[in-house]
Amino acid sequence: MRAPILMLAFMVLAGCAGPVTRQVPVDNAALQREIEKQTEIALQARADHFRRFYHVVFRTFDGASAMCPKTRQAIGIYPVNQYDFNQRFRKAAARLWQTGDRVQILFVARGSPADRAGVKPLDVILRIDDTAAPQGKKAVSRLRKLLMQRLDKSGIVRLVLERRNPQGVRQTITTVVRPTRICDYRFGVMTNDRVNAFANGVFVVVTSGMMRFVNNDDELALVVSHELAHNIMGHIQKMRRNAWLGTLLDLLAAGYGVNTQGAFGRLALLRFSKAFEAEADYVGMYIMARAGWRIERAPNFWRRMAASHPGSNRTGFTRTHPITSRRFLALEKTVAEIRAKQASGQPLQPERKKPVSNQRDDDDEDE
Ligand SMILES: [Zn+2]
Structure with a gap:
């Protein structure tokens, strides 16, 4: 039985042999120019993402200022x-x-x-x-x-x-x-291919993967508004089980201008409970409406997200933001609620819970 094994070993080695045609020679000056060109393209791409994000964040943070504890x-x-x-x-x-x-x-x-x-x-x-x-x-x-x-x-x-x-x-x-x-929150685009977004009470952050995923500024505004709502509602402070994900944020647009002022390295990311997710959806829709974004686009964005990123994605946006049928329907009802208020000239304030004793958050969603 020794011969076939030796033969196999030889074949594997033969398979590892190098290419047989000549390597195309390139001169060093041309190589340097190409490296510079590719660096410019990478920087330009980051700048394009951030420009768009900045526009959406500014309009949203401006429109929502009356809802924010600090401006x-x-x-x-x-x-x-x-x-x-x-x-x-x-x-x-x-x-x-x-x-x-x-x-x-x-x-x-x-x-x-x-x-x-x-x-x-x-x-x-x-x-x-x-x-x-x-x-x-x-x-x-x-x-x-x-x-x-x-x-x-x-x-x-x-x-x-x-x-x-x-x-x-x-x-x-x-x-x-x-x-x-x-x-008064900081914000940035993190260079990362995952379709994701975060809030931690201080920052609102989206990934470059999210920037590519959103179809239009209204969808990006929806993501920003949802994360802003987590901050406004103080979900960080309210969290009992805060699962720290680690320090990813110092990757954030490093060296390209997003001013992290060194704070990211120490800050970690949070996952929110389902009840907080529902609240961020609801309040986020009011934020969108106040900033003049098209809230009708929101429910379908979540549907698209669910279809593109099924639950197998353990670390992406759908993992931290599970899309359930119930959430989808709640969003559609919220659109109707906001449009009715606008039509009758009522102020755009999220409705508070009625004070009911022994009320508990409904946690059994259809994931
Ligand atoms: Zn969320």
């Missing part, structure tokens, strides 16, 4: 300079957007105060009121602080901006921006 002033700009990008992306950012020591605006939220005041992406901030904008390391956090101080003091801010026209000619623009109040 802050905001004008709808996302400032960066080269130090907001890690080494991998810093050169690519400079090539794509001419980022340097000065602070420039990478994104302007659509419909935000800055947008309405004519602020454009890639504008460089020269002055805030009469103070020169900070430059260099930590310039962005210093600028944010300065902006907040000015807004708190006078409720309005004058921005002096440098803008390059398409011919590359620099012009100086002065504009006055009056802020709005938005819910």
Whole structure:
């Protein structure tokens, strides 16, 4: 019996032999250019995700501000300079957007105060009121602080901006921006292929997988509103069994501009009970409606999610957010409830539970 085994061993080894045709030679300079090109594409893709997310978050956090326990002033700009990008992306950012020591605006939220005041992406901030904008390391956090101080003091801010026209000619623009109040939570896009979203009382986070999954801004707003509702309703604080999933969040858009300020590393993610999920659905729909998103799209989004990500996915959004028939029907009823209130001019407030003694949460859903 020895011969066949030897033969088999030989065949396996033969199967591992290298390719027989020649390796196509590439020169190092071309290779370097290709690496740079691919880095730019990766950075651009992250920026595209975040731009869209930022727009949806701003409008939602703005529309829901009356429901949030804490709000802050905001004008709808996302400032960066080269130090907001890690080494991998810093050169690519400079090539794509001419980022340097000065602070420039990478994104302007659509419909935000800055947008309405004519602020454009890639504008460089020269002055805030009469103070020169900070430059260099930590310039962005210093600028944010300065902006907040000015807004708190006078409720309005004058921005002096440098803008390059398409011919590359620099012009100086002065504009006055009056802020709005938005819910005071942090937010970000985590580079991860799973279709998922999280809230932890401080953050609202979606994955890049979720960004690809949503069909339109209304669906993204639904996800953001649901997670925001978890925060507003204080589900973290109310959790008895908080299952920590670990520290995934420092992956969050690392080095591309989402300002985690080092906080993610220590924070973990939570899973919520079914009763909290139902409440986040319900309150989330009111948040959507207040921000002017199309709530009719919500029930079908969950249906699509259930169909695309059946329960076998143990760590994705459907695991932490199980889609049941009951939840689907509850969402449809909530749409009708909100539309009826809007039609009769009633305020968009979620209905509170009637005080009934010995009431217990119904937990036997049809998973
Ligand atoms: Zn949830």
